[in-house]
Amino acid sequence: MKIVIQDIGEFDLQPGQPLKRILSEIKKVVKKLPVGFKFQEEYLDWHTPVTSSLGNGELVELIPIYPDDKEALWFLRHTASHVLAQAVKELFPEAKLGIGPAIEDGFYYDIYYTRPFNEEDLEKIEKKVKEIIQKRLPLERREISKEEAEKLFSSLKEEFKLELIKEINEDTVSIYSQGDFVDLCRGPHVLSTGDIKAIKLLSVSGAYWRGDEKNPMLWRIYGTAFFSKEELEKYLKRLEEIKKRDHRKLGKELELFTIEEAIGPGLVIWLPKGALIRNLIENFWKEEHFKRGYQLLYTPHIALRDLWKVSGHLDFYAENMFPSMELENRAYQLKPMNCPFHIYVYNQKRRSYREFPIRFCELGTVYRFERSGVLHGLLRVRGFTQDDAHIFCREDQLEEELTNVLDLVVYFLKVFGFYEYKIFVSTRPEKFVGDPKVWDKAEEALKKALENKGLSYEIDPGEGVFYGPKIDLKIKDVLGRFWQCSTIQVDFNLPERFDLVYVGENNKFYRPIMVHRALLGSLERFLGVLIENYAGAFPFWISPVQLKVLTITDRTIPYAEKVAQTLEKAGFRVERDFRSEKLNYKIRIAQQEKVPYMVILGDKEEENQVVSLRSRTGEVLNNLSLEDLISKLKTENQPYYQLNERS
């Protein structure tokens, strides 16, 4: 049978033989050897037997994957995880192997052992890993029957592997080996352990077997591997960069927010500078909503417990809610969501079909009980403010409303510097309320709205909320990490439960559809993501301090004060540094505070009645008149500025 490898050539291969058989032939005609191959959507390594079932029986067309291709790392890291497992088994023969996949930035292996692995173990293991790599052990693949596999892994006392084999539906399973080590594995792998040119073990932590807390806990060893040392270095630098941008660190340094032990875990205090940013964002948010026909609401933080019975939250959401409180024989409940309140606003009067769509928005603070182990800075908290809205509309308006919401999301994200995102449509889960036909319609409406906007999406099957399907947006920050913020959900359940109606054209009652949406998600999380995205250097319009006036000598203080006041009167947020310190020192401090502009004033500036402007990016503009400065800053002092800059 013929194997055609794109850009390389045509080769003959006996069906059922691995591509390794033609390795030497290929070596003769290529400069760079592929790591593996792609056949349609599947990856093939050198070890996998090529059967005539691939392609049209006579001919198999493969696309080679080279070390520089992103996908190549998945081959390499999968092998790296096997090497890790081999090293652990050599050092700790009683250890039992769980699973060991390649992941986004590296790989891990879950391993059971009588005691946890510590730093020292990790060093020893890494040393062993490197030895195995240096031996340049070739990998071998074999297909064996399930019975054989069970025999093999029970002789190795690998109970977890036996459990995995039982769940495999095929008659045969594949195993990969290198040296004395053998592992149940689907592949793909590289040719030899020697292909791993750079590897580093990063951390150990506990992980339940198969992610279920009822199962025993294994030790998960994380690591990463590359085809070159330089790439590893680059990756480690990126880790450092991420650490530097950590919003918890920057939040403290820039005095944006605090979470106090004495106040409570997951409860955020906004410090003046952080509160200022938040307020600017909130004001912008409100304006944009007013422009788009939303009406602003304020609702209480607690409500009678019965409300949450009607809404279904006590049945479906109880584990995320703080316990209720009794007062004067009535039970109250801290709110985990804003929706029921908005429903009562809807119900203030008899609604007509002519009124739709009705759009209520609220910056609503909710409280959700999160298990202590999952709290994380601003990104995962127990009290947070959603930029929430509920749109009530007729079925025929749903698609348009969803399109409008998408428009608004995309716009907001752009304003805040996010241009890329992943979109997921979550469909009907197993436990759901309502009519499947209506669900289908809603899912269609969601997809249609995305398609109208030309946005591509992935389907997350069965991941919808019990009351309706949803669209989730995960935004990509400058470091390529994804964060879930925006969510758009179609809801048939609550209108039903609260018996919402409107009067139609024919004077009959109909039930409205509710769209629940949060664009930024929660202000806490969004600000956390913003801090990391900008590394604390906020765009001018939301910088808590926009300008810092620095004097060179005490002589200039009166002039500097005049300049500062002029800038303040023009509406900018100004700080003064008139201390008798050296200019270099003051610049350094302002730089660390990430203030966008420093206005530097000395004798020369005073004499000519001008300023010297230094931006935090290091650019210097001398002899700038105050009028020019103010007009320049006014242009920059608007949310759309960076949008305009980009386009």
Next chain:
RNA sequence: GCCGGCGUAGCUCAGUGGUAGAGCAGUGGAUUCGUAAUCCACAGGUCGAGGGUUCGAAACCCUCCGCCGGCUCCA
């Protein structure tokens, strides 16, 4: 919640059983300086909380709280 690590001045951290330390920040003083750290002095601590071991505990043991990295979950 579970597993591991950590908790010392406002911040970053040193201190492994014998009198609580450094740098930065703060305060006072000197200096008047041109685009990323001027010098001197002073002040600052219930060593996360509680209990125990010991002649003696920041350090060793126990319990609790919080934080960090994961597991699971989500805005």
